[in-house]
Amino acid sequence: MIRVLQLTDSINRSDGRTQVVMNVYRRIDKSQFQFDFTTGKYHDDNFKDEIEALGGKIYTLEEYEKFDFFKIRKFINKILTENSYDIVHYHASSIWGEGIKVAKRLNVPVRIMHAHNDVFGGDRMKSARNYLFSLGILRDATDFFSCSNKAGNAIFGTRDFTVFHNAIDIEKFRFNSDKRKKIRQEFSIGDNVFLMGQVGRLSAEKNQEFSIKLLSKLKLKKKSIKLLIIGEGSRYDHLKEFTKKFGVENNVIFTGQRTDVNDLYSALDVLILPSQFEGLPVTTIEAQSAGLPVLMSDNITKEAGIINCDFLSLDLMDSWIKKLTTLSSEMPDETNREKCGDKMDQTDYSDKRQVVLWNEMYKKLVKER
Numbered sequence: 001m002i003r004v005l006q007l008t009d010s011i012n013r014s015d016g017r018t019q020v021v022m023n024v025y026r027r028i029d030k031s032q033f034q035f036d037f038t039t040g041k042y043h044d045d046n047f048k049d050e051i052e053a054l055g056g057k058i059y060t061l062e063e064y065e066k067f068d069f070f071k072i073r074k075f076i077n078k079i080l081t082e083n084s085y086d087i088v089h090y091h092a093s094s095i096w097g098e099g100i101k102v103a104k105r106l107n108v109p110v111r112i113m114h115a116h117n118d119v120f121g122g123d124r125m126k127s128a129r130n131y132l133f134s135l136g137i138l139r140d141a142t143d144f145f146s147c148s149n150k151a152g153n154a155i156f157g158t159r160d161f162t163v164f165h166n167a168i169d170i171e172k173f174r175f176n177s178d179k180r181k182k183i184r185q186e187f188s189i190g191d192n193v194f195l196m197g198q199v200g201r202l203s204a205e206k207n208q209e210f211s212i213k214l215l216s217k218l219k220l221k222k223k224s225i226k227l228l229i230i231g232e233g234s235r236y237d238h239l240k241e242f243t244k245k246f247g248v249e250n251n252v253i254f255t256g257q258r259t260d261v262n263d264l265y266s267a268l269d270v271l272i273l274p275s276q277f278e279g280l281p282v283t284t285i286e287a288q289s290a291g292l293p294v295l296m297s298d299n300i301t302k303e304a305g306i307i308n309c310d311f312l313s314l315d316l317m318d319s320w321i322k323k324l325t326t327l328s329s330e331m332p333d334e335t336n337r338e339k340c341g342d343k344m345d346q347t348d349y350s351d352k353r354q355v356v357l358w359n360e361m362y363k364k365l366v367k368e369r
Contacts, residue, residue, distance in 0.1 A: 002366055003034050005079065007090040007099045011039045011047045011058060014201065014232070014257055016166075016282050017091040017116050020147075022047055023167035027355040030055055033362065036083075038076065038096060040064065045257060072098045080106045086366050090137070091116055092155065097137040104140040109369035110362075113141040114164075115155040117279035118148070118301065143365055148280040150301035162361065165303070165347075166282045167354035173262045173289035174341035177334050183260075183267035187228070187253055194223045194328040197268040199261060199283040200275075202233030207297070207314070209242055210274035214320055216246040220328050225251065230264060232257040265290035270327050273300065274314055280304050289344040291337025293327055295320060306347060307340050 008018045018037075025035045036057040042048070051058055059079050064071045076099040080088070087110040088103040090096060103111045134155075144161035146152030152161040189195055196215065200206040208229055215227045229239065229252060236254065243249040258264060265271070271287040273296045284304040287294050296304065298311040305311065312319050348354065 001034060002032060002087065002362055003036070003083075003085045004087040004089055004362065005083075005085045005099070006035050006037045007076075007088065007096040008037055009040060009091070009094045009096040010042060011037055011051065012043045013045045013047060013259065014043070017114075018047060019282060020116075020166045021091070022050070023169055023351040024355050024358050025051075025054060025056070026169075027351055028359060033359070036085075038079065038099070045259060067095060069095065069098055072096060073102055076102045077106070080108060086110060087112065087362060089114060090141070092137075093117070093134060095133075097134060100137045100140050109142075110365045111140060111142045112145055112365075113137055113143075113156075114145040114147075115151045115161070115279065116147050118151040118154040118277060142369075146279075148301045148303045150303065151279040164354060164357060164361075165349050166280055166285060167351040167358075168282065168285045168289060168344075168349050169351050170289045170341055170345040170349075173265055173286045175291045175334065175337035176263070176266050179263040179266040183263055187255075187267075189226060189267070190224075192223055194220060194225045194324075195228065195267060195269045196225065196324070197228040197230060197264065197271050198273065199230045199264075199271065199287075200273075200281070201231050202229070202235040202239060204235070205276045205278075206231075207274045207276050208235070208239050210314060210317075211272055212239070212242050212246055212248060212252065214272070214274075214317060214324070215251060216248050217317065217321055218324060220325065223328055225328070227252045228255055228264065228268065229253070230255045230258055230261060262286070262290070265292055268292055269332070270295060270324065272320075273297065274320075275299055276314075278304075284309070285344070285349045289341050291340035295323060306349070307343055 006021050010018050038059045041062050061075045072095050085108055088099055088108050089112045090100050091114045100111050144156050144159055145164050146161045147166050198211050218225055243252045265287055271292050271294045275297050278300045280301055280303055284294050288307045293308045295310050297314050310323055
């Protein structure tokens with residue numbers, strides 16, 4: 001049995017890094033591997049019951065300050081002292097990376113730093129701070145994983161790293177016409193509505209403002225248009241006011257956090273991601289599995305584009321408008337959308353494929369140490 005302590009810092013369903021780990025954990029052979037998780041205080045919508053049903057432990061640090069290095073180190077030191085782990089797997093970047101330093105001192109043989117983004121922070125100050133904070137982690141880690149080549153090169157520099165694309169349960173996201181009807185009925189969206197969607201937390205780097213501006217400039221000849229903003233976050237009130245500023249408050253629906261995002265993809269006609277920065281967004285792979293065309297900012301790695309994707313500059317809104325106008329005029333092809341799931345299931349983004357790769361790498365690293 002290879003025991004792995006996952007330093008995700010969250011067990012919330014809304015956390016992309018935790019979703020990736022869980023997609024592997026569900027399929028990995030529990031007779032050979034056991035995952036345990038560290039987390040801070042978590043929301044009601046979480047993976048707690050599922051993790052425990054799969055045999056995993058959850059270590060929770062309820063209260064700590066944002067940069068309370070001492071408390072984090074003490075917490076992880078207790079876990080590693082009282083339990084035996086072969087691997088500590090840190091999902092960057094957060095203060096929980098202190099666990100790598102503790103793991104080195106306690107001689108945990110495999111210490112992995114896993115990059116899920118292509119920047120250290122959302123602005124220069126945060127990037128500089130997080131880079132300096134990560135220097136010790138980079139020094140003490142034994143191995144480096146990344147969600148994409150772009151993220152690996154940005155975070156690890158000249159160090160060798162292994163790319164593990166984000167694992168997706170392709171079948172879960174396959175297009176379904178019944179789900180399309182159900183979701184559209186829920187939000188009173190008719191068949192003649194061209195429905196755009198953006199999925200992700202309501203934060204500056206996700207750039208929902210761009211989507212709202214884009215919606216205000218779109219003029220479709222034969223169809224009306226609406227935008228679903230799917231997710232939650234601290235910028236909700238700001239974004240609501242932003243829709244009023246641009247006169248589209250009646251065309252934007254804020255769904256909040258949803259547990260059925262897989263169903264929502266079937267209801268959409270296009271997914272847009274005007275992100276300021278990303279590692280390799282899981283949402284793009286999910287959407288492509290549902291046969292959705294995807295428009296992404298060119299800040300996102302090209303590795304995210306498999307089927308029917310376009311990468312567009314945020315400085316050229318007209319190119320977004322032109323592409324969306326073309327998409328809105330095309331007849332929906334539900335059969336083709338269903339087939340996209342088959343194509344995505346053959347890629348390295350499939351959880352079936354990723355679980356094999358994680359299995360092989362974990363075994364290899366433990367054997368080498």
